[in-house]
Amino acid sequence: MRKCSLEKINLVFAEIAKAYTLYLPTDQNDSSAKFTKWEEGSVWSNALNTVRSPKDFFFPQAEDLMEFKVEGKNIDITDIRQESEDFVIFGVRACDVKSFEILDRVFLVDPVDSFYASRREHGIIVSLACTKPSETCFCTTFGIDCTEPAGDVSIWKTETELYWQANTEKGEKLLSYVDSLTEDANTKAVDEQKEKTSVVMKKLPLANLTTDGFGAGKTMELFNNEAWDELSQTCLGCGTCTFVCPTCQCYDIKDFDTGNGVIRYRCWDSCMYSEFTKMAHGNNRLTQKERFRQRFMHKLVYYPENNDGLYSCVGCGRCLAKCPISMNIAKVMKKIGGEK
Amino acid sequence: MQKITREQLLDRAVALLSDGTVNSVLGWQKGEFDYDVTPHIFKSADELKEGFVWNDFCYANFSKYLVLKTDRIEGKLLVFLKPCDTYSFNQLLTEHRFDREKVYAIGVGCEGMVDVNKLKAAVDGISSIEATEEGLKVTTIYDDEPTVVAIENVLLERCVNCKSKKHVAYDELMGEEGEIIDSARFDEVAALEAMTADERFAFWQNELSKCIRCNACRDACPACTCENCVFNNPNSGVETKAPVTSFEEQMFHIIRAYHVAGRCTDCGECSRVCPQNIPLHLLNRKFIKDINECYGDYQAGEEVGMRAPLVDYTLEDLEPGEVLNRRGEDA
Numbered sequence: 001m002r003k004c005s006l007e008k009i010n011l012v013f014a015e016i017a018k019a020y021t022l023y024l025p026t027d028q029n030d031s032s033a034k035f036t037k038w039e040e041g042s043v044w045s046n047a048l049n050t051v052r053s054p055k056d057f058f059f060p061q062a063e064d065l066m067e068f069k070v071e072g073k074n075i076d077i078t079d080i081r082q083e084s085e086d087f088v089i090f091g092v093r094a095c096d097v098k099s100f101e102i103l104d105r106v107f108l109v110d111p112v113d114s115f116y117a118s119r120r121e122h123g124i125i126v127s128l129a130c131t132k133p134s135e136t137c138f139c140t141t142f143g144i145d146c147t148e149p150a151g152d153v154s155i156w157k158t159e160t161e162l163y164w165q166a167n168t169e170k171g172e173k174l175l176s177y178v179d180s181l182t183e184d185a186n187t188k189a190v191d192e193q194k195e196k197t198s199v200v201m202k203k204l205p206l207a208n209l210t211t212d213g214f215g216a217g218k219t220m221e222l223f224n225n226e227a228w229d230e231l232s233q234t235c236l237g238c239g240t241c242t243f244v245c246p247t248c249q250c251y252d253i254k255d256f257d258t259g260n261g262v263i264r265y266r267c268w269d270s271c272m273y274s275e276f277t278k279m280a281h282g283n284n285r286l287t288q289k290e291r292f293r294q295r296f297m298h299k300l301v302y303y304p305e306n307n308d309g310l311y312s313c314v315g316c317g318r319c320l321a322k323c324p325i326s327m328n329i330a331k332v333m334k335k336i337g338g339e340k
Numbered sequence: 341m342q343k344i345t346r347e348q349l350l351d352r353a354v355a356l357l358s359d360g361t362v363n364s365v366l367g368w369q370k371g372e373f374d375y376d377v378t379p380h381i382f383k384s385a386d387e388l389k390e391g392f393v394w395n396d397f398c399y400a401n402f403s404k405y406l407v408l409k410t411d412r413i414e415g416k417l418l419v420f421l422k423p424c425d426t427y428s429f430n431q432l433l434t435e436h437r438f439d440r441e442k443v444y445a446i447g448v449g450c451e452g453m454v455d456v457n458k459l460k461a462a463v464d465g466i467s468s469i470e471a472t473e474e475g476l477k478v479t480t481i482y483d484d485e486p487t488v489v490a491i492e493n494v495l496l497e498r499c500v501n502c503k504s505k506k507h508v509a510y511d512e513l514m515g516e517e518g519e520i521i522d523s524a525r526f527d528e529v530a531a532l533e534a535m536t537a538d539e540r541f542a543f544w545q546n547e548l549s550k551c552i553r554c555n556a557c558r559d560a561c562p563a564c565t566c567e568n569c570v571f572n573n574p575n576s577g578v579e580t581k582a583p584v585t586s587f588e589e590q591m592f593h594i595i596r597a598y599h600v601a602g603r604c605t606d607c608g609e610c611s612r613v614c615p616q617n618i619p620l621h622l623l624n625r626k627f628i629k630d631i632n633e634c635y636g637d638y639q640a641g642e643e644v645g646m647r648a649p650l651v652d653y654t655l656e657d658l659e660p661g662e663v664l665n666r667r668g669e670d671a
Binding site: 238240 | 371372373376377378379380381400405456457460461464465466467481482552553554555556558559560568572573574579581582583584609612613615616617
């Protein structure tokens with residue numbers, strides 16, 4: 001383990017930015033935080049997390065895939081992808097790091113999504129341990145330890161110091177660039193912090209939220225549960241929960257008519273939308289209840305069924321904070337899975 | 341702190357259910373925390389007693405739900421309306437969007453609702469909230485002693501600039517009737533008008549570039565009740581799911597503001613629900629301010645059946661050329 005004084009943090013950022021494009025959470029004018037590109041003068045935010053999740057780095061909201069140009073009887077097809085350069089995402093929380101594993105199981109299985117794969121290859125994740133979780137946090141429900149975040153490098157921030165631990169070769173390489181600014185350290189301060197945070201985690205209001213009652217093999221029982229009517233009755237059908245979610249991965253592929261050709265692009269889609277997965281025969285899900293149920297069944301039943309029991313929620317709490325009607329996965333789990 | 345108590349509303353709702361006046365109740369349901377209240381249709385007295393709440397977090401405007409929900413229920417639906425909600429209620433009636441006969445409306449006096457974002461910025465790790473005369477007594481997972489937060493510091497913008505404590509529609513009123521307020525709600529618009537065109541463009545470009553096209557503003561808006569929005573309709577030719585170009589991200593909100601111009605009551609739901617904190621109400625308020633200045637003061641939803649200035653004609657109407665003159669050098 002290495003450490004450096006927090007006073008040197010801007011020197012550290014400057015050093016990293018010489019070798020990579022560096023992104024980190026910065027405060028916005030509305031007291032929220034957002035991942036922005038580091039430049040001289042950027043100030044690392046103290047916020048617990050960003051409103052938009054870092055999934056954008058690997059799975060952006062919209063991206064161009066290819067271009068068709070028509071001239072006479074010829075159609076030219078151009079690959080217009082922008083190749084990634086190595087980049088660092090600094091200060092990713094444990095829940096969000098876990099979301100990348102969930103996305104990998106969608107985009108990196110055969111047939112591999114080469115757009116996503118390229119960005120994953122070039123991305124270096126520096127994760128940050130939590131010390132002050134919010135009441136909306138429930139990562140422990142999904143087996144995530146916020147004091148022990150994964151990623152290429154893990155960091156722990158104390159009052160005065162930053163502790164660094166490389167976990168992968170990519171991480172070792174990144175640390176080598178800041179070698180002169182860091183020094184060897186023992187794990188005492190980090191261990192103390194982990195201990196303290198673990199005590200807080202047990203006091204969280206959702207500390208006892210459990211996945212009992214969900215998972216593989218529960219499809220019919222949960223699909224037919226009567227509570228879906230009640231849970232979904234005032235859902236507005238907006239896409240807020242899906243768009244702030246770090247694990248929602250549905251997209252649509254659409255053509256943009258440029259006048260003399262077509263740009264084919266991909267963009268996020270939401271199972272909450274009435275036109276989601278519309279096909280020649282019409283729509284699969286005609287009511288908001290069916291759309292609402294799909295989202296939670298996907299996260300809590302279908303995904304684990306297909307992915308060795310791994311749930312596709314990481315308990316980051318963004319949907320709890322942002323749903324316009326305050327309906328969310330925690331309320332659904334308590335109602336459908338039974339009050340625990 | 342609200343002057344009307346939960347018990348007063350609960351007793352009335354239970355009584356109206358029991359005597360058969362209504363079959364169901366559109367009210368607020370308690371959440372996991374003390375601030376995450378969900379709109380809910382209660383079907384029985386037991387359900388009401390268990391889950392019904394009325395507190396400083398009952399910000400949702402129920403009027404729009406009447407469009408969908410009154411089609412699907414037997415008998416009457418009881419709905420609780422704060423003063424600002426009653427303007428949306430009347431506007432929707434003017435547009436024939438729901439059946440008045442299927443609704444029993446109780447007007448509820450309101451002391452202003454809390455902006456949860458502001459409260460969370462002031463206090464970390466909220467475990468419980470108690471409304472007291474001094475303010476919100478907030479207990480957290482981090483402090484042994486509760487923190488008292490003055491309510492005026494954490495009110496929703498629309499409540500800071502509350503335009504009316506008067507209910508313009510109800511079958512029954514609970515609490516005292518209030519007055520229309522001469523609020524400072526146009527001050528921010530005036531500040532935007534005072535900017536140069538370039539500054540204003542930069543302001544809106546910065547704000548609108550935050551949009552993630554979740555459509556929450558549209559879906560919560562009581563003036564947006566098209567059954568199939570052009571932006572959702574693949575056959576419309578303008579369907580968009582993501583802000584793919586900067587043109588699109590600006591146009592979505594500006595087109596929406598035009599669509600609701602003259603019908604927007606300034607209920608403020610668009611800004612409240614925006615996950616990116618875009619001050620969308622300022623676009624609508626600019627239209628309201630312009631309408632007031634060009635055609636005389638007009639408040640959408642004040643009365644059922646009012647003809648909005650933009651769809652009406654009077655001999656006193658401003659000539660289009662005069663509008664251009666008013667724009668002065670900026671044009």
